[in-house]
Amino acid sequence: MSPGELICPAGTPAALRTAVDAGADAVYCGFQNATNARNFPGLNFTPDELASAVAYAHSKAAKVLLALNTYPPAGKVDLWRSAADTGARLGVDAFIVADMGVADFIARTYPDMRLHLSVQAAASSPEAIRYYCENFGVKRVVLPRILTIPEIRAIRKEIPCEIETFIFGNHGLMVEGRCSLTNYLTGQSTNMDGVCSPASDVEFIRHGDGTMSSRLAGFSIDCFGCGEKAGYPTICKGRYTAPHRSDPYYAFEEPVSLNLARLLPELIDAGVHAFKIEGRQRSKSYVRSVVSAFRTAVDDIRAGRPANITDLVALTEGQKQTQGAFASKKWR
Amino acid sequence: MTKLTLGPIAYHWSAETRRDFYARIADEAPLDEVYLGEVICSKRAPFHEPDLPDTIARLERGGKKVVLSSLAEVMLKRERKATEDLVALESHEIEINNAAGLLARGKCPHRIGPFMNAYNEAAITWMAGRGARHICLPTELPVQSIRIAAQVARELGLGVEVQVFGRASLAVSARCYHARAHGRTKDNCQFVCELDMDGMPLGTVDGKPILRVNGIQTQSESYVCLLAETGQLAADGVSHLRLMPQAIDMVAVAQAFRAVLDGAMPAEEAGASLRDLCGTAPFSNGFYHGTAGHEFVAEVR
Numbered sequence: 001m002s003p004g005e006l007i008c009p010a011g012t013p014a015a016l017r018t019a020v021d022a023g024a025d026a027v028y029c030g031f032q033n034a035t036n037a038r039n040f041p042g043l044n045f046t047p048d049e050l051a052s053a054v055a056y057a058h059s060k061a062a063k064v065l066l067a068l069n070t071y072p073p074a075g076k077v078d079l080w081r082s083a084a085d086t087g088a089r090l091g092v093d094a095f096i097v098a099d100m101g102v103a104d105f106i107a108r109t110y111p112d113m114r115l116h117l118s119v120q121a122a123a124s125s126p127e128a129i130r131y132y133c134e135n136f137g138v139k140r141v142v143l144p145r146i147l148t149i150p151e152i153r154a155i156r157k158e159i160p161c162e163i164e165t166f167i168f169g170n171h172g173l174m175v176e177g178r179c180s181l182t183n184y185l186t187g188q189s190t191n192m193d194g195v196c197s198p199a200s201d202v203e204f205i206r207h208g209d210g211t212m213s214s215r216l217a218g219f220s221i222d223c224f225g226c227g228e229k230a231g232y233p234t235i236c237k238g239r240y241t242a243p244h245r246s247d248p249y250y251a252f253e254e255p256v257s258l259n260l261a262r263l264l265p266e267l268i269d270a271g272v273h274a275f276k277i278e279g280r281q282r283s284k285s286y287v288r289s290v291v292s293a294f295r296t297a298v299d300d301i302r303a304g305r306p307a308n309i310t311d312l313v314a315l316t317e318g319q320k321q322t323q324g325a326f327a328s329k330k331w332r
Numbered sequence: 333m334t335k336l337t338l339g340p341i342a343y344h345w346s347a348e349t350r351r352d353f354y355a356r357i358a359d360e361a362p363l364d365e366v367y368l369g370e371v372i373c374s375k376r377a378p379f380h381e382p383d384l385p386d387t388i389a390r391l392e393r394g395g396k397k398v399v400l401s402s403l404a405e406v407m408l409k410r411e412r413k414a415t416e417d418l419v420a421l422e423s424h425e426i427e428i429n430n431a432a433g434l435l436a437r438g439k440c441p442h443r444i445g446p447f448m449n450a451y452n453e454a455a456i457t458w459m460a461g462r463g464a465r466h467i468c469l470p471t472e473l474p475v476q477s478i479r480i481a482a483q484v485a486r487e488l489g490l491g492v493e494v495q496v497f498g499r500a501s502l503a504v505s506a507r508c509y510h511a512r513a514h515g516r517t518k519d520n521c522q523f524v525c526e527l528d529m530d531g532m533p534l535g536t537v538d539g540k541p542i543l544r545v546n547g548i549q550t551q552s553e554s555y556v557c558l559l560a561e562t563g564q565l566a567a568d569g570v571s572h573l574r575l576m577p578q579a580i581d582m583v584a585v586a587q588a589f590r591a592v593l594d595g596a597m598p599a600e601e602a603g604a605s606l607r608d609l610c611g612t613a614p615f616s617n618g619f620y621h622g623t624a625g626h627e628f629v630a631e632v633r
Contacts, residue, residue: 074453074476076477100458104458124407128431146505174503174505175506180471181543241534245513251512251513331517332508332517
């Protein structure tokens, strides 16, 4: 049976301790630079902080996974190599990688280090996953959030490594590692800089009629009526016009978050080894409540007890939820 | 000598449109190489695959080398099969756009497509060791990195390609946004993407054009245009310059680039004629210059 490992976000040392205390089997984190895909101001770890974090996690039998999951632009590869060197020296339990050059460097330099294939590598077929397993010794793949559960179950039978899927948090709908939307508008790249819709480029403009626009680098991403709560201007969650439509519409997806709580038993049954909770940018209290609720649910399901799914569903704090691609091909 | 190439058609053009398009390209366009094949949506392939042998023959008679490109997204059975069949080909060079293709191809020679994320010298060196003979760099790579990547690739004996014209691919998804825009899903899309030969325009709520939808792909509203940069690209070791097909006179676009590459026409003059060809589509070169992709930076001289 799937061990149902819970992989939890740690944007700060405090969040890491919180996640470990709440029952995380592993936490994932990154350094304060472009080597990881959540290179946001105020987040992530210095090498000293990571050293303490590894010691704390290991004292509670939890693992630390270091995200090195961006794509170094030519000329800057040393930053990624040096991050890998530091991570290996500090005794992290695995690296999460996407770039073939980074994967090759780690596989050659640290052959005993565990490699996980990041969602940023966009490996969505057994063949693509096997390519990384055979060439770099990848032990686990984080699947893109574009597959249905029957598809995941089928993939599981054809690959030699563990599967990790997202279960909760941001609903990324573009194939990750293949998205340059942010760079097109802002000049900062998701793949190369680890930046997505950066706060430094965000503005909220209140209009005379009481409506509010959210903008990214001067482009309106959405406009909200007086009664509406203004959302963050993420490009793929904005409203746009199209020639044949009378009103602006969510061309890609509504501002919903992913919550697979109800699918948890099915995912465990499909052989998913580990579940990833998204949200390195989230607060300690958010991490505590989400991690402990999922801990209880996973333990209940594995022990054959009915899980209290209602608590998990309530976690999204009034935000609209989706099961995205996982529940049905109709999402596509 | 820098080669000029034509990338695969990203849109769902009808079989007839494609036949006419490639007939003119074969006979009139000063292009060295042409990439064929469905890269975006596996559902479209049956519409134009029957014509492929004739199209290949026609282009080859016109003196063009033909390279076959694989799907960017491989998830379904038919996509896995299509990729497997393509990489088994020995008759033509192939360009691989998904790691699924790399597995099947093994160390047999191949090209690396723009969706493979060959961002740096380490990845390129790895790919070269596994049979890559030619690399198309990601569209968002800035000049400083192109220069380093190209130098390393050339030292390894690889061809190096950069997109110099046409809408940039900004994202792909499992979801079809063309179907969604018409209240459908991917499985019952009824090929509504055929309505938009140059992509479906999206505007901001305040009416500013911003993106284009092409099935599961999201593209830039602007046409990437690196006409003034061709000399620098060639000097930096880029061996192939790629034009992406748009619903405009691509023969004339190829002639403009060829004229600049041959030194037969100054970039300013060719740029003015290119401007006339492209209607209202804005030009951009921001990715190359390391600024926002939609921007157009005038060359500093």
